[in-house]
Amino acid sequence: MPLRTHTTTQDRPASLRSSRTWDTGVTSIAEARDAVAALLAQVRPAPGTRSTQDAQLVVSELVTNAAKHAPGPCALRLEVPAGGLVMRITVTDTSTDPPRRRPPDPGRVGGHGLHLVTMLCSDLEVTTLPRGKRVAATVPLTGERAG
Template sequence: MDIPPLGTHATTRTRPLCYSHAWDTGVPRIADARDAVAALLSQVRPAPARRSVQDAQLVVSELVTNAARHAPGPCALRLELTPDGAALRVSVTDTSTEPLRRRTPDPLRIGGHGLFLVAMLSGGLEVTWLSDGKRVTATVPLTAGNG
C-alpha cells in the first residue's frame, strides 16, 4: 500500500462553514445580517446560484427583523452550511416566549408576510423552545450556479 508523503494528500473540510453573531442590546442592523450571508456563501464551491444567495438573505432579513420587532431582549444569529453544501441553516435566537404567528397572505395588507415568505423559501420552520426564549431555524436550499 502506498502512503503519500505528508502535505501531498487532499484535505477535506471537517467542519462546515458557519457564522454567528449576538446582539446584546439595541436593534441589530439587518443589512449586517444579509452581508454575513453573502460573505459566508461566497466561500462555497461550487458557488451557489445568485437566486439561492438572495433567498437566504431574505430569510435572514425576515427572521432577524421579527426577533428585533417582537422580542424584548438580545438576539443571536447563526448561519451554518450543511455538511454536503446543499443548504444553509439559518437560526435566530430571541427572548420572546410567544409562539410564531404566520398570517394568511393578504396582498392588501402592508407587512405581516415575513413568516409566509420564510416558510415558502425554506420549506418550513423549526421552533425550539429555550428556558429564556426560542430559536427559530429555517433551512434554505442552495442550488449551484455561476455566482
C-alpha cells in the same frame, strides 16, 4: 456597539459556520444579510445567485421578527454543512411567543414575512427555550425553490 462575531470552520472539515450576537437587540438587519453573503461566498463563487438571495431574505425576515417582537439580546447562527446543499439559519431571541402566520391579505402592508420564509425553506422549526425561542430554517442552496 455590543456586537460579537465568530466564524469557525474547524468542527467538521467542510462545514462552514458564522454567528452574530447582539446584546441589546439587533442594530442592523443589513449586517445579518451581509453575513449570509460572506459565508456563501466561501461555498459558491457567485454570491448573487438566487439561493444566496433566498437565504438573505430568510435571514432578513427572521432577524427582523426578532428585533420587532423580542426586546433584548438575540443571536444569529449560520451553517452550511458539508456538501454545501443547504444553509441552516438559526435565530434565538427573548420572546417565548412562536411566530404566527397571518392570513393572506394583499392589501396589508407587512405581515407577509413568515409566508415568504415557509415558501423558501425546506424546513422550519421553532423551539421554546426557558428564556425565549429558537427559530431554525433550512434554505436549499440548489437554486430551486423549496415550497
